[in-house]
Amino acid sequence: MCGIVGYIGKREIKHQLIEGLRELEYRGYDSAGIAVMQEGEIRAFKAVGKLANLEEKTKNFETRGLGAGIGHTRWATHGKPTELNAHPHMGEYSYVVHNGIIENYREIKERLEKEGVQFLSQTDTEVIVHLFEKEMETKGDPFDAFKSTIDQLDGAYAVLLLTRKAPDTIFFARKGSPMIIGRNGEGEIFFASSDAPLIGEATEVAYMEDGTVGYVSPEGLHAEPVELQFVPLSGDKMTAQKGGYRFFMEKEIYEQYQVIGDTMIGRVLDEDILFEELDEAFLNGIERIKLCACGTSYHAALTSSYLFERQAKMPVNVEIASEFRYKEPLLTTDTLFVVISQSGETADTLEALKMAKEAGLKTLAICNVDNSSIVRLADATILTRAGIEKGVASTKAFATQVMVLWMLSLFFAKKRQTIPQETMLDELRYMSYVPKVLQKSLEVHEKCRRLSKRYLHGHGFFFIGRDIFFPLALEGALKLKEISYLHAEGYPAGEMKHGPIALADAELFTIALMPKTLLYDKTKSNVEELSARDSTILAISPEMFELADDFILTHPHKHPMLEFFEMMVVEQLLSMEIAIRLGNDVDMPRNLAKSVTVE
Numbered sequence: 001m002c003g004i005v006g007y008i009g010k011r012e013i014k015h016q017l018i019e020g021l022r023e024l025e026y027r028g029y030d031s032a033g034i035a036v037m038q039e040g041e042i043r044a045f046k047a048v049g050k051l052a053n054l055e056e057k058t059k060n061f062e063t064r065g066l067g068a069g070i071g072h073t074r075w076a077t078h079g080k081p082t083e084l085n086a087h088p089h090m091g092e093y094s095y096v097v098h099n100g101i102i103e104n105y106r107e108i109k110e111r112l113e114k115e116g117v118q119f120l121s122q123t124d125t126e127v128i129v130h131l132f133e134k135e136m137e138t139k140g141d142p143f144d145a146f147k148s149t150i151d152q153l154d155g156a157y158a159v160l161l162l163t164r165k166a167p168d169t170i171f172f173a174r175k176g177s178p179m180i181i182g183r184n185g186e187g188e189i190f191f192a193s194s195d196a197p198l199i200g201e202a203t204e205v206a207y208m209e210d211g212t213v214g215y216v217s218p219e220g221l222h223a224e225p226v227e228l229q230f231v232p233l234s235g236d237k238m239t240a241q242k243g244g245y246r247f248f249m250e251k252e253i254y255e256q257y258q259v260i261g262d263t264m265i266g267r268v269l270d271e272d273i274l275f276e277e278l279d280e281a282f283l284n285g286i287e288r289i290k291l292c293a294c295g296t297s298y299h300a301a302l303t304s305s306y307l308f309e310r311q312a313k314m315p316v317n318v319e320i321a322s323e324f325r326y327k328e329p330l331l332t333t334d335t336l337f338v339v340i341s342q343s344g345e346t347a348d349t350l351e352a353l354k355m356a357k358e359a360g361l362k363t364l365a366i367c368n369v370d371n372s373s374i375v376r377l378a379d380a381t382i383l384t385r386a387g388i389e390k391g392v393a394s395t396k397a398f399a400t401q402v403m404v405l406w407m408l409s410l411f412f413a414k415k416r417q418t419i420p421q422e423t424m425l426d427e428l429r430y431m432s433y434v435p436k437v438l439q440k441s442l443e444v445h446e447k448c449r450r451l452s453k454r455y456l457h458g459h460g461f462f463f464i465g466r467d468i469f470f471p472l473a474l475e476g477a478l479k480l481k482e483i484s485y486l487h488a489e490g491y492p493a494g495e496m497k498h499g500p501i502a503l504a505d506a507e508l509f510t511i512a513l514m515p516k517t518l519l520y521d522k523t524k525s526n527v528e529e530l531s532a533r534d535s536t537i538l539a540i541s542p543e544m545f546e547l548a549d550d551f552i553l554t555h556p557h558k559h560p561m562l563e564f565f566e567m568m569v570v571e572q573l574l575s576m577e578i579a580i581r582l583g584n585d586v587d588m589p590r591n592l593a594k595s596v597t598v599e
């Protein structure tokens with residue numbers, strides 16, 4: 001949620017900040033702003049809506065020579081998306097940008113108001129800049145005042161502050177919200193909420209630990225309580241661009257067959273599954289698994305619960321992280337606590353992980369972002385290797401999560417000797433077909449584009465499936481609602497008659513996942529029940545179904561997971577085409593953010 005950037009150097013500062021924010025716009029895009037300091041003076045600009053509005057507003061402003069700047073793209077938490085609530089927030093002579101939530105902002109605000117400070121916004125962030133200037137009155141030294149300010153904040157934050165009292169200096173602090181600092185041989189300094197804006201700019205980066213506070217100027221860098229450790233930054237800008245596709249989401253759907261190969265490489269062997277990340281001692285004593293995640297990552301977890309129980313004969317339970325946190329869960333130390341997160345920054349998942357650690361459980365993160373907060377906290381991590389995912393609607397991250405979890409279920413099956421070697425070899429063989437299947441699934445894109453025009457109205461969508469196709473139905477419904485804003489729900493096909501079928505009529509669209517390898521006849525009966533009540537049926541299946549109003553024919557496969565991956569692509573393409581036809585920005589759908597770092 002929210003993205004922040006900072007820059008110190010001689011290049012045109014506005015351009016540097018806006019280009020950095022462009023890379024982070026997926027984190028929030030209600031409003032954006034920058035503050036730029038040169039020769040001791042600060043100019044600030046803010047605009048509601050997307051970054052293009054800020055660009056327009058600053059088109060006649062440019063800098064020459066050395067200076068410093070900070071920028072922010074917002075996903076509103078406290079206060080509406082207005083210009084006054086946009087960052088940077090200003091005091092008399094200082095400006096601040098912040099990502100996270102200051103939990104005790106009301107107390108601080110009340111205290112400062114009693115002392116005569118006037119607030120302009122409804123945000124929690126504004127207290128930081130006023131508190132800093134109050135502290136300056138007694139401390140005199142900007143860094144002492146900044147430290148004392150940060151000490152008084154509860155909650156999560158990544159903060160950058162500019163003040164006229166310290167020319168060309170950026171003060172920074174981080175706790176619970178991501179922030180990275182980068183530098184290069186030209187003496188330039190960069191800050192950002194994730195790697196993306198730094199790629200191609202910084203040559204090395206430091207991932208700040210929680211509790212870090214410091215400042216940087218052209219004269220040098222100071223950080224407390226531990227020095228920052230810089231590591232080389234690799235990657236090139238091109239991989240982070242759209243590469244000819246209309247949307248990042250589309251590009252990411254098309255990339256799946258390649259990135260899934262990266263997920264498997266070195267792990268899926270001819271006769272075995274290998275996870276170098278997991279050593280024997282770590283797994284000793286593990287008898288059960290608890291999977292915990294949010295949103296799409298939760299759907300990946302739910303999918304794997306069928307696989308773990310079926311293959312590895314392990315009791316598995318799956319938790320939505322925001323529910324898990326407050327249910328006073330009973331945790332036993334023979335449980336492996338697995339968190340799944342694309343971003344590695346989801347607040348609920350991170351907190352659930354902390355709870356599991358405190359209860360003494362062994363913890364494993366399945367994550368796409370190395371060095372993210374979740375990765376750093378978990379005892380072990382399996383990276384999904386999907387590459388940067390920019391579309392807010394998760395696609396390739398989901399595919400790679402499911403793949404890692406399928407691999408992990410076999411890894412445990414082998415360790416626990418619950419499947420014969422012959423079955424293991426079959427599973428590995430089918431697994432190796434997945435990249436090809438993902439590639440071939442793209443052939444239905446044109447069909448999805450054409451069909452999309454028939455699904456722009458109605459009073460709702462039911463995505464239905466059985467077994468692993470039930471979580472896939474949930475995922476299909478989530479994808480569609482996120483980007484099309486149409487009402488969609490996922491259900492186990494067998495559950496319809498217990499209530500939801502009451503909604504069936506010609507304006508209710510049923511998207512039926514009808515794989516041939518798993519419970520085909522059972523699912524078919526459920527679809528027939530809906531068809532008999534006049535629901536419009538779009539069947540996705542390798543077998544023609546006479547009652548379907550529309551049909552997307554998939555390839556015949558011999559393994560349910562291959563059907564799963566193919567139908568996943570169909571759902572993604574169909575949702576995307578419906579949303580595009582409705583004129584929506586599928587990469588930045590309304591009300592959502594890529595990384596949900598608030599509760």
Ligand code: M6R
Nearest residue numbers: 295296297341342343346393394
């Ligand atoms: O980064 P995470 O995987 O932890 O995020 C969890 C959810 O916020 C995320 O999957 C969300 O549901 C996506 N927008 C789905 O497309």
